[in-house]
Amino acid sequence: MPVARTHCPYCALQCAMTLTPVETPVKTDAAASVSQATAVVTVTGREFPTNRGGLCKKGWTSAELLTSPDRILEPLLRQADGTFEPASWSDALDLVASKLREARAEHGADAVGAFGGGSLTNEKAYQLGKFTRVALRSSRIDYNGRFCMSSAAAAGNRAFGLDRGLPFRVDELDAADTILILGSNVAQTMPPFIGHLEGARAAGGLVVVDPRRTATARLTDDGAGMHVQPTPGSDLVLLLGLTHIVIAEKLADLDYLASRTTGFDAVRRSVSQWWPARVQEQTGVPVWQLRELARRLAGGAARGAATGSGTYILTGRGVEQHADGTDTATAAINLSLVLGLVGTTHSGYGTLTGQGNGQGGREHGQKCDQLPGYRKINDPAARAHVAGVWGVDPDSLPGVGLPAVELLSSLGEPGGIRCLLVHGSNVVVSAPNANRVRAALKTLDFLVVADFFFSETAVLADVVLPVTQWAEEEGTMTSLEGRVIRRRLAVDAPEGVRSELWIWQELARRLDSASTFSAEASEVFDELCRASAGGLADYSGLSYELLDSEEPAFWPYPAGSTGTPRLFLDRFAHPDGRAHLVAVQASRLGAPAQVDGTLTLITGRLLEHYQSGTQTRRVRELADAQPEARLQLHPATAEQLGIIDEAWVEVSNDRGTVRCRAEVSTDIRFDTVFLPFHFAGDQRANLLTDDETDPVSGMPEFKKTTVRVRALVEAGAHV
């Protein structure tokens, strides 16, 4: 097989890589291939505007999973005694189809649901939405992007009328004078991205807001910028306070606000109450730093207008994964608009999408209220258009379903889901209040999980369907900058492993579904393009042929256009062409007293792992570097609790208990502890998180959990 020019299987930066098939696996000297001694392909970085030939540790080692001994190589059926036995595809699919029919007949179509993921290709995300609504006739579909991008997406739609994570090209950041990153540890989550921060660092303008002194925060050292370290959960107040200073110090771009936006007056009035001293009281960020930051942002914006090197504000999950995440992202957008950043040639606002296809995955129908092309499912015109492409009656399409947390809470409940299909998601690890999710999955009549490995969720399934990995399939992904890119086949999948597209085709046939379900990625993409035509995320001018020509392809890409690398230059996507500032309030103030080990837990990511760790925990080099969860806490807090570095600790609240080792570090505030969420069993950070959600986006509260930490006296006993 020839070399495949593809992209990394992991995060949304989608670093370009070349996969070269290995005829006879040989051990080479290059360290890059050390862990690929038995690999079927070798990985090399490929020149591309986003990663410029570089890859992080996760990318370099990705090929190891293709031949992992843990891989599931044939469909597995749970037996009466709880063990799994292999089955043929036709037996497995017959069983699944009959269970789906049964559940539907007995409890109605909405008793069957699907849970998707932001790592699925555009084709799969689109097809899963169609399969659920047409073949299953169910409204019950949502996906793990709800835990990821939903707050920023809701805020972007509300403000701009459209949600594309970065409405500009990643490499446009290179020229920035000032970059404000709120709640994102890019140096660990998408390391090659930090190359794009160099310009701002050289200008002394990288500002990182994070309660932890993360690898990204350290990039501000030595005059490269500023680290702002607010107490968890106070980001919204911080942003309101910055907006207050910008307005009070007459740094707002009033001409821009007048000509391109609506709603400024309400925002101006609403931030009047957040004068700097009051913001210091709530956030722990001193007044001088607030002022310095506001002035730097405005200075960058002004320089941008003059020289083209402007100010960019970027948000990440740290500020978005809250029960007030939509309002926090809105406050960041308001600040950007007050500074006149958005829709210019030199500045901007963006949100850093996390999962590989977190962008494309939220555009084409995996969301409970959405049809392809980022259309609303309750819009009659959208229904008519999509039903036309699918060849079905618009009235046959279901209405709005339930967002992820609600969908998972409905499992096994009266009127809830009895039978669930899970694709590209490991909810037992990644969903909040994980104990409850696990218990709920067990109450289902029937659970089908499609995965490469026995994930913590697959272990609970009645049927496990082995599916293709990134190097074994064709498809497209839409990266964090809204660029549609090709995923290409490098190596044939093992015998017995199938693509989801084929699985849904087979199931649709068994269910006598209307419409057609192609198993050919390029055919599905063509249909997706037609379905998206005229929608916000319009792909209708794209085709595999065009993408294969390596033309940059940024959506919206209507037929006859050349795409849109930079959005909003002339107008925003609302009918009035303006950006809408929406005044938001900080109403969730206050936190419980921190005494006797009561602390605030924030969750997050490590360089070595991706999402629930289903994949990366199975890569030897990554697992060796980060084999287990560690609770990061400040030495002063550790001393008070009698905890030493490496000692075993217990982190608990009324939802659950985590036991792990301590990592004592001055990189964290003394009122805060940090746990990565990639680990399984009783090291699952999400045993502790609350399933309270944002009223607009349905985003759970991942970043402000009250826990109690204590030393485990029987230390060595666990070793």
Place this chain on the structure above:
Amino acid sequence: MSEHRNSEHIVLVGYGPVGARFVDELLPLVRQGAAILTVVGAESADAYNRVLIAEYAVGNADRESLDITDTLAAREAGVHLRLGLSVTAILRSRRAVSLSDDTLLRYDRLVLATGARANVPTLDGVTRVHRDRQAPPADAATLDTSGAPLPRGVTVLRDLDDAQRVLAAVTAGARIVVLGAGVLGVEIALAAATAGAQACVVYHGEIPMARNLDRGGGSVLAQSARRAGVTMVNHSRAESLLFHEDDDGVDRFDALICADGKQIHGDLLLLSCGVGARIELAQLAALPVSTGILVDENLQSWGDPRIYAIGDCAHVAPAPRAGASTALPSGGPSGLIGPGWRQADWLAARFTVEMVGRGAALPLAASVSAVVMLKSEGIDVVSVGNTGADPWDRAADNASIDAHAAGCSGAPLSVSQWADPEHGRYVKMVTRDGILEGFVCVGMPRTAAELTLLFERGSELPADRSVLLRYDGPDYEPSAGSAFDPGATVCWCNGVTVGAIADSAAAGNTSVACISSATRAGTGCGGCKMRIIDVLERFATSEPAAGTAG
């Protein structure tokens, strides 16, 4: 906007920042017609953010940035706004208020948010305001002066007109004498000095902000203020004013004369001597008052369950049980905006629950002492609570136990202190059981910010209190440890440390390309290649040592 026949009539008296907040929170109720809300406000202007009045007075904020509410939205929602009018009496038996335009307004619930006025001290040369308790001024414009306006060149700083007088003086670079060294007095003097005026603060005691600061904190503040160009005149009791005649024959302020005979000349005398709650209406209606209108934990008047008070005019204290002591409770209105807003939010939420049965009625959080923060660029002063205790003073502990008799544990007070007057830094933390009961923090902004959070939450301080002091140290934000520490990360993309590169170099990989191929360092974003060279150079020069260690 349809008004249901049985909707309740709510009358709000006062349209300052607290009143405006209450209106905002009640809008949903008004929009759905569940309540009819009428607002009576003496100032004809829309509510504005009085907290920022000092900023406005020195030209740091414009009028627009004081806007705090959308009066148009309130009108559109159906709120009846009667601005430029005052309430002359509460007719409790008729459940109505009479207005200065001789109309009556019926209420089911009456909310008083009448706020406070600036105190005018007794000074020879300033006509004493005589308030007729039986007949409050009928003219809204003279609500506070009662026909005894301040002399020319003398002002308080409370409303927009006052602020404009001060602004004129600041803009002219005039000499401004501030009488009183409370937080507002010090703030305005510092801001005026920064804006180019000459400022002088005259006060009684030894230290400024004596109500909020201990001797150490006050001394450091006074010194910092002097360094900022403000003349600080302490131990000075003001007695009288000297005037000179303007061209039109009217007297204008010339100098302030103190008890010790010193004369302090200036162009403007700014009286900053605290505020007093506007309680006349309540008093006239025979409602219980102290220094404020007495309301219980539900913000309901001790004397009339249909009448509520919020903000600067309200003194929240448990109502006495029948037969209990009739002594008035100690304390009074806090004079700070935070508690006022919390009361406005809570009362609006409670009304909503009672009128439409939605939401839950949580008790109003007991008000903790409010944190006082000097708003000034360059000088950071934050304080709260008990700051009088001394590290070596057990007697102070006992006294304070008496003062806090209710709900106090037996644990002793502990005091930790850091004083560095030379560099304008001072911190005192007063704790019980490791939890702050008060603190003073001058010249250490990060520490102040952390202490504020710890106080507000009632959280335990780190046992080693010096952890908190180090936030403002120059060593707080460098990369921890040496850049060449073996554990220090060089390549973030691939998690490669100095140690791994040194090991690889020891194995013969001495060029960046070799290191990259062997360890993957530099194969991500490529930003670390210079650092790899640094590490290699250092390794090359320290090879023998590394060899020994290895």
